[in-house]
Amino acid sequence: MGSKGFAPEPISGIVEKVEPLSNEPLVNEPSLDEPSLDEPLPGGLGRRLAELLGADRVITDPVRLRTYECDGLTNHRSTPGIVVLPDTAEQIAAIVRECAAAGVPYVARGSGTGLSGGALPRADGVLIVTSRMRRILEVDIPGQRAVVEPGVINLDVTRAVRQYGYYFAPDPSSQQICSVGGNVAENSGGAHCLKYGFTAHHVLSCEVVTPDGEIVELSADGPGYDLLGVFVGAEGTLGITTKITVRLTRLPETVQTLLAAFGSIEAGGAAVSAIIGAGVVPAAIEMMDALSIEAAEAVVRCEYPPGAGAVLIVELDGPEPEVAAQFAQVERLCRDAGAFEIRIAADDAERALIWKGRKSAFAAVGRISPAYIVQDGVIPRTVLPRVLASIDALSAESGVRVANVFHAGDGNLHPLVLFDDAEPGAEQRAEEVSGAILDLCIEHGGSITGEHGVGVDKSRYMPRMFTEADLDTMQMVRCGFDPAGLCNPGKVFPTPRLCGEVPGVRKGPHPYEGKADLF
């Protein structure tokens, strides 16, 4: 059987049926004077979709289509053939069936904040945008869950339940704009996922439109295969989420945050190892190196201790007595590792100031460099100093500057590779350094992505992490869900490969033929 245990609580006590949080028109809401539905796609598909959804839910105007040409991975662009803006799961199922009948690929998109191109559209395909499906359908406090549509903004879930003492734990840094449907596709995490886990750990069930146009319920509770597990994080290649039941997490009784400044990354890394080794599980433990501190200072004036080679932000939350005891321990371990200054946030305002530098680091790097690549890799915590030294060496050799921001607790490294896009060849050199960093991660037993996903950006690295048999096994699952290969094709997997070519799948005459007695 799949994951199990925990039965959902029945709906009682504080249960709200919630109206949409806002009714203001969406930025990209289509006007009624949309140009005629010429035939950008085969099989009269545009016209069929307009009949299904209404012409005002179908975008074909080339200028407006360009709005959707990329997600957060801006160096891959492709204008979609058609954009549709459905309101219901039934409409999405109908769209998928129409695409299947016409043999046209389709891609789902939430807010388009993904960083690996998972929502990159296709010129020969349909882009299904879920931004109109943004109702919080139910808040069930005794059952500690909420039911939301895929277009609901991550932070709006917390906004709807904070008054009852709960929140939605996954906290990608885009949480003010990213959608829960996108979080499901990418299994999104954030700084606090060290303690609280990724989106997969906070989704109880999903209503999903499968590539054959059926609406099914995938659940982590109950018997049978844990299809929810394989669906969450499949980057939209196995179907489209149309409704999500999320677990709500109780707001912690207390939160304590400190900032520790170290002379070097090595000293900061030693503090991280000591804290984790002592059995403390911080809510978050983040590290920034000198260059990313410089960038953050330039923009947000977070006033981190001058001269720091690295700063560490450690946040503990939980029951008051536990936090108090462990916080004292963390402080001591930081000092033992050589912290030359430790600041403890006295209140929420001071806590916000500590986080401000970290949260703005990515954007701030834009101040010290005309352009940059955000890399995302994973290494074992204990090799952090060694890997950072190698990154330094790569940087020195190539003359490409690299700033490092690091979810230190779970080994998730975010090198920011800086370049000047006006300088010929600079982008290519930056790409090379960025790729070499991933190789370092793999060499040290890590991974090519910690939280941004594979998408189109990293599919070429998959064979460095997986054997052909490993990848074939994933493809078998994909072919099970999507034998026609129309659901977000070209993502995750490195090789354009037909289902018929995957060993074990559809080889020769049907192997079940005449073997019903096997069951």
Add this chain to the structure above:
Amino acid sequence: MGSKGFAPEPISGIVEKVEPLSNEPLVNEPSLDEPSLDEPLPGGLGRRLAELLGADRVITDPVRLRTYECDGLTNHRSTPGIVVLPDTAEQIAAIVRECAAAGVPYVARGSGTGLSGGALPRADGVLIVTSRMRRILEVDIPGQRAVVEPGVINLDVTRAVRQYGYYFAPDPSSQQICSVGGNVAENSGGAHCLKYGFTAHHVLSCEVVTPDGEIVELSADGPGYDLLGVFVGAEGTLGITTKITVRLTRLPETVQTLLAAFGSIEAGGAAVSAIIGAGVVPAAIEMMDALSIEAAEAVVRCEYPPGAGAVLIVELDGPEPEVAAQFAQVERLCRDAGAFEIRIAADDAERALIWKGRKSAFAAVGRISPAYIVQDGVIPRTVLPRVLASIDALSAESGVRVANVFHAGDGNLHPLVLFDDAEPGAEQRAEEVSGAILDLCIEHGGSITGEHGVGVDKSRYMPRMFTEADLDTMQMVRCGFDPAGLCNPGKVFPTPRLCGEVPGVRKGPHPYEGKADLF
């Protein structure tokens, strides 16, 4: 991408390559004078397997084969065609390839303690017993993990690491004899899984032989589909585990246990709701009703408070200050809910006495009834009193006695349905009551199994929980892994169904034909 974050620590510090814990001969170790390899199976398979493994690793003697005719679900029996006892993953891969070539089904078996018939063999098939593969290959304390073969006994993992302050958290009540490979297949849990999760939460990666005879690595860390998630708990239908990397959990700083006696199940249920509602996550919270207390008393003299309609065992573990504060809170909540006696374990011996009654309850029921069925269902915690009242009514109507033991924190109910197997029709009446209890679970939004799995026992109930489209989606995955349907067929799914009949799978001409450009 799949689950992610946490990179494994590199192997350093206390890392042992461990020799097999014991070398005494296995009970079922074959002797060299095994009868000749007649042909119980087609294609000269017996002879081929003997060539591959050596004749002493192949059992064909009908008397010895009968040892394997069932697992813990003793009312389903079937003597296997052949039993093989491989030593390595490569041998298992070779066995699977031989079976595939001969079109013969196969079933993997660990210790055979499963309670849903997941390891029930087939007369026309090969039973692959992993009991010889019982080496702990590696203990990596800094990385908080161990690498084990599938035949390793659950408790032996803890025995190997306890000296370093760690343990293996999943604790099925069979943990002294069940195998880690079996835990993976069934996603096993136990009393402490409320706080610590099931096997799925403690497995970092598995080496697996897929039904096409490849050896692949499935990991929860890293990009691509979370195939480990769908594999763990698939009840042996997607392949055979040959090596497991498990997460080790730090032994808690402190443990506190209390026993609270209530006049009624309702009062005990109210205490459970109050404790969970207060945000306390006990390590375990178990409830027994009057009849199961009576059975336990008759056997182990655990001296539970006389006259109790229900007892609750609550265990807290974790950092000292947190446990102390929450334990006082739990005690108060129990009193508020009407506990008439509360006993607090002063030391490990007293703790063991409290647990003794609970742990022996299943077996003890044998003292008050000649035979019984162990049922396993899940209900939302909050409907516990209502469901137990309905079970009482069922019991009164039918004259069939039912004792209830309950993992109260996660709603996992274990009704023990008592009958006299000497009385004509009694077993059938017990089966009917047992089935009606599952219907109650489903009606109340629960599940047909909490931790024992579906196997052959409950496949007929699957359509009551899932729509046809839901089950088809699971079948698609199964057909992806196992298109020939030879890997543990007849388990989990209700209908003998050909892969070709599953919608979306292999319909008509190959849908990828000529569409390589879609990728």
